[in-house]
Amino acid sequence: DIQMTQSPSSLSASVGDRVTITCQAGQDINNHLNWYQQKPGKAPNLLIYDISRLEPGVPSRFTGSGSGTEFTFTISSLQPEDIGTYYCQQFETLPITFGQGTRLEIK
Amino acid sequence: EVRLVESGGGLVQPGGSLRLSCAASGFTFSSYEMTWVRQAPGKGLEWLSYISTSSSTIYYADSVRGRFTTSRDNAKESQFLLMNSLRVEDTAVYYCARSESSGLGGRPEHFDVWGQGTRVTVSS
Numbered sequence: 579d580i581q582m583t584q585s586p587s588s589l590s591a592s593v594g595d596r597v598t599i600t601c602q603a604g605q606d607i608n609n610h611l612n613w614y615q616q617k618p619g620k621a622p623n624l625l626i627y628d629i630s631r632l633e634p635g636v637p638s639r640f641t642g643s644g645s646g647t648e649f650t651f652t653i654s655s656l657q658p659e660d661i662g663t664y665y666c667q668q669f670e671t672l673p674i675t676f677g678q679g680t681r682l683e684i685k
Numbered sequence: 686e687v688r689l690v691e692s693g694g695g696l697v698q699p700g701g702s703l704r705l706s707c708a709a710s711g712f713t714f715s716s717y718e719m720t721w722v723r724q725a726p727g728k729g730l731e732w733l734s735y736i737s738t739s740s741s742t743i744y745y746a747d748s749v750r751g752r753f754t755t756s757r758d759n760a761k762e763s764q765f766l767l768m769n770s771l772r773v774e775d776t777a778v779y780y781c782a783r784s785e786s787s788g789l790g791g792r793p794e795h796f797d798v799w800g801q802g803t804r805v806t807v808s809s
Contacts, residue, residue: 612795614730621780621799622722622730628787633797665730669794673746674720674732 580604584677592685597653599680601666606646610670613651617662687711689781694803705766707781715759718784721766723777735793771807778802
């Protein structure tokens, strides 16, 4: 199984801050990476697929980048509604695996 | 409105069985591949299974292979997960999700529509 490691596991930032989450894959995943947001008590929500493609309806402050084994998710200007847990997910090989999540809080 | 609604969760004893259902609406169900993902209490996301549009291709995670069976009924616009030999560690919220592809499909890629989840508790 491909292990996906996110960092940090949690972070606290202020409204307006630039926030970055990294995701490291245990092997080259050929850019087959997605990002999800999960708000407390809710189902996950797809934000970015195929490294950097923004899901329709998702604000442009969310971006993704990276290649190979190192990937980055960025919120350019943190908004109060962005609180939640963020997960990366690889689909290079089965089984599909997710990162352990990054919990984002507002200071 | 594109929607997925799970049902069938509940409390079951270890070794028991449950059948989860996922009803789709607002899109052409037969044209989409589907998947199941679960989340144990306070834990992250775990992918469980994938089923192609015609049910010809099915994949499982090792943790459930041989115990869980996924299926679909395109006429009823529904996906199902039959869970046998349930274990305490299967306790989780189970999500049904639509699986989208940027390419030819035939395998799980990204999950763009999710249900609200149904809770399964395995306990004696």
